[in-house]
Amino acid sequence: AYNYMFQNALPIPAVAVPDFTEEFGGRTVQFYTCAIESFTKQIYPNLGPAHMTGYNGTSPGPTYVIPRGTESIIRYLNNGEVSAAVHLHGSYTYSVWDGWASDEMAVGQWKDCYYPNSETARSIWYHDHADGHTASDAYYGQAGVYLITDSAEDALGLPAGAYDVPLALTDHSYQANGDLASPNGNPINFFGDVLSVNGQPWPYMSVEPRKYRFRVFDMSLSRAYDLFFADPSGNWITFQVIASDSGLFGSPVTSNDLVIAMGERYEVVIDFSMYAGKNITLGNNMQQAQIQELANTNKVMQFNVGSTVSDNSNNGAVPSTLNGNIQWPAQRTTVDHTFNFQMGGESTWTINGVDFSDVNNRILARPTQGSVQLWELHHTGGPAVRPVHVHLVNMQVVSRTGGSRGVLPYEAAGLKDVVLLEPGETVRVLAFFGPANGVYMFHCHNLVHEDNTMMDAFNVTYLQE
Ligand code: C2O
Known part of the structure; x- marks a missing residue:
């Protein structure tokens, strides 16, 4: 336990600064360097330090704040102690830069990842995704905030x-x-x-x-x-x-x-x-x-x-319309895939009995690029909540049955990339498979389960026009 409750100020992670910015025929691309580094941090004032490994030697890592449409290339240098794969969770990343779990940088290697940042304003995040040790890598510090801003959101006058x-x-x-x-x-x-x-x-x-x-x-x-x-x-x-x-x-x-x-x-x-x-x-x-x-x-x-307000700007009522342009997926009632998030044994979990190491069978869906599919996600019992994350896509949470609650109002109010499955629940999601094509992961975001292979893949297939 820690005996210094509410005695230390909330740290705010530093905002990442690009090494340089280039214009290419009307496109703006920011170049960043992000090194995975070990460091120590004093958590208990009177005890030894905690050993951690994080992005640029901090945890959380630097916060990226990027205007929609400004592209970014981040050079990840693995100067840490184990292999690493960096995933930008919630991004429209092409699959080669999406942090595929076995596409790991060995210690000493680096990789340049390109992000289009074409999404509307949102709060996404980046974290390690290395095969079998995502949980411990995230735990020891490899996670950070990544914000995409846009002018429509700025115009709302929300607190800034x-x-x-x-x-x-x-x-x-x-x-x-x-x-x-x-x-x-x-x-x-x-x-x-x-x-x-x-x-x-x-x-x-x-x-x-x-x-x-x-x-x-x-x-x-x-x-x-x-x-x-x-x-x-x-x-x-x-x-x-x-x-x-x-x-x-x-x-x-x-x-x-x-x-x-x-x-x-x-x-x-x-x-x-x-x-x-x-x-x-x-x-x-x-x-x-x-x-x-x-x-x-x-x-x-x-x-x-405190007792005084130093700046009263952006302090008005929250607008009753925040976003009149949510891209809800086309509605469909036929279930395209049913996925059982199930325990496979003492310490393995699977989706439909297939674990991520089953390289010949782990692609469980092949939606056409630009299509909408209805997926039914089942928590088949066993301990622990299983939030299901589908890379690349935005999902509408359609229904939740089998437990004590339905879809919560704030789960239904916007699109999501993770949906919570509690024991016994069945949740239906509608997902738009785009904008990119390629092979992506989906998995339980209980990172212990993910590492123990409750993860598989889907292939957004490209149709030549
Ligand atoms: Cu937040 Cu596949 O990850």
């Missing part, structure tokens, strides 16, 4: 600058010497007893009595959260959910809690104006029986609300 803050959630465990405890060893799940935001256990953030936009990322291995903001009397404060994995909702969704699972992103706007001089707690109320709640995993961070 210092009032637009990423909150990347992780959980860890520590040894008595202050170093990280390995997440390996439990083949089913990893649940740390120390929750961190942007790499700092249980931080506080000094805020002003005004509106803030928080971009929440669940970068944990196995832990899903049910987040709430509580006032000093313990009452939950209502907020507006404005965006999820694939960007802005059509309209904001009012809620007083937010279920977020591994790989998912949600963005909220909360108004602290009523709470000047008070402390607001971001708490976690996850009730799912298989999520191990430990002594302090019901608390995430604290917001210390």
Whole structure:
């Protein structure tokens, strides 16, 4: 455990700076270097440091902020201790640069990855995807935030600058010497007893009595959260959910809690104006029986609300129309594929009995580029939540049956690239297979399950016109 609850300020990861920018016939391309490096970080003030490996020697890594349509090429240098593959989760990346799990850079190698950044504004993220050790690589620090901005979003007047803050959630465990405890060893799940935001256990953030936009990322291995903001009397404060994995909702969704699972992103706007001089707690109320709640995993961070507002811009009401142009997939009721996310044995998981090492059989779907398919995802039982992530695509969550809940309002309000499957549930998603073609992965984003091969592939096939 960590005994410095709400005593350290929330760190904000530095914004990545391109090495140079080139114009090519009207196209703007930014070139970055991102080195996987080991480093130490003092987590416990009175104990030894924690050994970590992260992007440019930080964790979370630098935050990329890239205007839509500005292309990027990132040179990843693997100066770490093990092989690595970097995946930009939520990006329209061509498959050769998508971080295919066995397309690993050995230590000492590098790879240039090209990203078109053609998506509408959204909060995506990058993390390791190496075959069989994604979980430990992410745990020791290989994860970061990547934001795509656009003028339509800028025009909405949402809280910006210092009032637009990423909150990347992780959980860890520590040894008595202050170093990280390995997440390996439990083949089913990893649940740390120390929750961190942007790499700092249980931080506080000094805020002003005004509106803030928080971009929440669940970068944990196995832990899903049910987040709430509580006032000093313990009452939950209502907020507006404005965006999820694939960007802005059509309209904001009012809620007083937010279920977020591994790989998912949600963005909220909360108004602290009523709470000047008070402390607001971001708490976690996850009730799912298989999520191990430990002594302090019901608390995430604290917001210390000051008494004055230094900048009142972008502090108005959230517009009732955020995005009038969501590209919902064409509707279809015929199920194209049924995928069982199932346990295959003591420590293996599969999709339909096929694991990722089965190279001759692991392509489970061949949608035509530009088509829409309806996929039915089954959690066939066994412990732990299984958030399903499909690379490349945006999905509409159509239905959820078999458990105690349906589709949550904020799951239905926008497009997603991860959908949470709890034990026994069946979820249907409609996905548009594009814009690129090629072979991509889909998998359980419980990274322990992913490493234990609950991952397969689909081939978006190219049709010559
Ligand atoms: Cu967030 Cu296949 O990954």
